[in-house]
Amino acid sequence: MSFLSYFISGVSLGAVYAIIALGYTMVYGIARMLNFAHGDVIMVGSFVIFTVVSTFGMNPFIGIAAGVLACTLLGVTVERIAYRPLREATSLAVLITAIGVSYFLQNVALLIFGSNAHQFTSVVSLPNLVLAGGNLTVSSTAIVTIISCIIIMIALTAFINKTKMGQAMLAVSEDRGAASLMGIDVNKTIAVTFAIGSALAAIAGALLCSAYPSLTPYTGSMPGIKAFTAAVFGGIGSIPGALIGGIVLGVIENLSKAYISSQLSDAIVFAVLIIVLLVRPTGILGRKINEKV
Amino acid sequence: MAILEVRDLEVCYGVIQAIKGISFTVNQGEIIALIGANGAGKTTTLQTITGLIPAKAGRIIYNGTDITKTPGYKLVSMGIAHVPEGRRVFAEMTVLQNLRMGAYTRKDKAEVDETLKSIYQRFPRLEERKNQPAGTLSGGEQQMLAMGRALMSRPKLMLMDEPSMGLSPIYVNEIFDIIKEIHKSGTTVLLVEQNAKKALSIADKAYVLETGRIVLSGDAREMMDNEQVKKAYLSE
Numbered sequence: 277m278s279f280l281s282y283f284i285s286g287v288s289l290g291a292v293y294a295i296i297a298l299g300y301t302m303v304y305g306i307a308r309m310l311n312f313a314h315g316d317v318i319m320v321g322s323f324v325i326f327t328v329v330s331t332f333g334m335n336p337f338i339g340i341a342a343g344v345l346a347c348t349l350l351g352v353t354v355e356r357i358a359y360r361p362l363r364e365a366t367s368l369a370v371l372i373t374a375i376g377v378s379y380f381l382q383n384v385a386l387l388i389f390g391s392n393a394h395q396f397t398s399v400v401s402l403p404n405l406v407l408a409g410g411n412l413t414v415s416s417t418a419i420v421t422i423i424s425c426i427i428i429m430i431a432l433t434a435f436i437n438k439t440k441m442g443q444a445m446l447a448v449s450e451d452r453g454a455a456s457l458m459g460i461d462v463n464k465t466i467a468v469t470f471a472i473g474s475a476l477a478a479i480a481g482a483l484l485c486s487a488y489p490s491l492t493p494y495t496g497s498m499p500g501i502k503a504f505t506a507a508v509f510g511g512i513g514s515i516p517g518a519l520i521g522g523i524v525l526g527v528i529e530n531l532s533k534a535y536i537s538s539q540l541s542d543a544i545v546f547a548v549l550i551i552v553l554l555v556r557p558t559g560i561l562g563r564k565i566n567e568k569v
Numbered sequence: 570m571a572i573l574e575v576r577d578l579e580v581c582y583g584v585i586q587a588i589k590g591i592s593f594t595v596n597q598g599e600i601i602a603l604i605g606a607n608g609a610g611k612t613t614t615l616q617t618i619t620g621l622i623p624a625k626a627g628r629i630i631y632n633g634t635d636i637t638k639t640p641g642y643k644l645v646s647m648g649i650a651h652v653p654e655g656r657r658v659f660a661e662m663t664v665l666q667n668l669r670m671g672a673y674t675r676k677d678k679a680e681v682d683e684t685l686k687s688i689y690q691r692f693p694r695l696e697e698r699k700n701q702p703a704g705t706l707s708g709g710e711q712q713m714l715a716m717g718r719a720l721m722s723r724p725k726l727m728l729m730d731e732p733s734m735g736l737s738p739i740y741v742n743e744i745f746d747i748i749k750e751i752h753k754s755g756t757t758v759l760l761v762e763q764n765a766k767k768a769l770s771i772a773d774k775a776y777v778l779e780t781g782r783i784v785l786s787g788d789a790r791e792m793m794d795n796e797q798v799k800k801a802y803l804s805e
Contacts, residue, residue, distance in 0.1 A: 440673065443662075443666060443670060444673065446659065446661070446666075447659050447670050450661060451657050453657070454657040454659065455670075456621065456640075456641045457619060457621075457641065457653060457657075457719075458645065458670045458671060458673045458674075458718070458722075459642050459645030459646055459673045460642055460670075460673055461640075461642050462642065
């Protein structure tokens with residue numbers, strides 16, 4: 277029973293990684309850049325929710341709505357100010373800028389909230405699920421996290437396949453120039469991608485901090501890197517890849533914490549990534565890279 | 570009446586000047602051919618017109634409006650469609666999704682479906698393969714898809730870049746027949762081609778580009794008899 281319990285909490289952790297990984301993978305797929313500040317957007321969202329819920333004592337749903345709104349604005353603003361002027365620049369310049377944005381967000385949070393950990397109040401207030409005559413307890417946060425992840429995946433897939441904007445995103449991800457010849461405003465499409473990714477980061481922040489309630493300005497960076505790993509693992513640019521990569525990563529991390537060593541769990545996670553990339557350089561569901569001449 | 574006027578256009582890639590001040594006019598209802606060797610600047614010219622590359626100097630006027638600085642994506646709703654070199658279909662999207670992308674700027678749903686029907690009539694093979702990813706089509710079919718996709722916006726002016734490139738002779742003939750049809754149904758065509766013989770056979774007027782300059786212009790039929798052109802571009 278304890279294995280099942282570790283497994284389920286691993287799936288739940290993985291679901292959070294998957295939601296974060298969507299932000300990385302969509303932005304990479306459509307804007308061809310690695311937004312290393314994405315993890316810190318999670319932290320900003322969590323602090324907004326924390327402030328609304330714990331400081332002002334408002335309903336958690338209002339907190340999440342505020343967090344989503346704040347992160348959407350943040351994502352779009354960062355894209356407009358920091359990344360759009362570098363659209364034609366080398367990817368290294370963009371990467372360095374993203375790291376700069378990451379430090380900027382961390383330090384602003386440090387100025388406002390200090391470096392001490394804040395106790396995040398869980399946004400989930402449902403009772404835990406007790407199964408198998410009391411032998412297996414599944415936390416309500418884990419259930420809500422997994423359900424949220426499923427809903428987000430379904431909604432996002434429907435958005436991409438059924439809406440004009442979603443199709444425009446696919447077109448831009450395949451060929452930016454050809455997309456513009458179709459009349460698609462590439463800048464607007466990229467801005468919408470950032471908005472969606474950042475809104476999801478706020479939701480991921482709420483779920484992450486509900487499970488691991490200690491909130492600091494660095495809260496987003498490690499899950500950010502893990503989710504990036506998950507995105508690469510699943511095949512960067514692929515939405516189902518983000519889901520698979522996230523879940524696999526979360527399960528490996530939790531099981532190695534439980535059965536091998538909690539100190540080594542991160543090392544094991546990254547070792548698995550290295551092995552997967554050696555065997556399949558494009559990740560599990562990655563596109564084949566066809567460089568046409 | 571001029572639908573497109575290019576005046577003293579200059580384009581640079583970094584320090585290299587690809588287009589060195591060219592001027593030409595496309596009149597309503599014409600087929601204009603831009604011919605020339607590889608690297609003469611034909612593709613660059615088209616890409617500058619549709620905003621994929623910024624112009625360094627000169628003006629581009631479409632239907633009386635200066636579009637030199639207009640972002641490329643806005644030109645589609647103004648009536649310009651561009652069938653790019655190498656077709657550039659969205660390989661992972663289906664044929665139908667590709668065609669729908671061509672109508673991205675149109676809001677009249679019922680009429681879009683009408684246009685789609687007419688494109689299926691013109692290219693029955695696209696309808697047969699409508700649910701197939703575009704990347705699985707043959708080169709000739711991809712060219713038809715690229716043309717169909719451009720027609721979905723109901724353009725007044727269609728720019729076509731090397732539509733015959735890499736195609737078997739049978740497909741080349743078919744593609745040129747289709748260009749003639751598109752023209753007949755009222756669309757003005759600016760055609761860039763390395764296959765000068767074919768291009769001149771359907772064009773009204775032609776311009777010969779050489780390393781970023783127009784070196785010759787005139788009536789397409791007369792140009793076919795021009796000794797210089799024959800020697801440089803028409804020898805098989």
